[in-house]
Amino acid sequence: MKDFRCTCKKIVCQIKGDMVIIKCRHCKRYIHIHTKGLIDARFKIDDEVQIL
DSSP states (O other), rough: OOOETTTTEEEEEEEEEEEEEEEEETOOOEEEEEOOOOOOOOEETTEEEEEO
């Protein structure tokens, strides 16, 4: 499992194979998003886009 972090170092989600796992900050439930392969993830800061 790989942690996906914001530029501020806070964990945004975790990636496990073809699944993205997000934990709700409020109720602590986990959301599992199943994909057929993750191509990329991007941050958008104003008009600037950073590709990870």
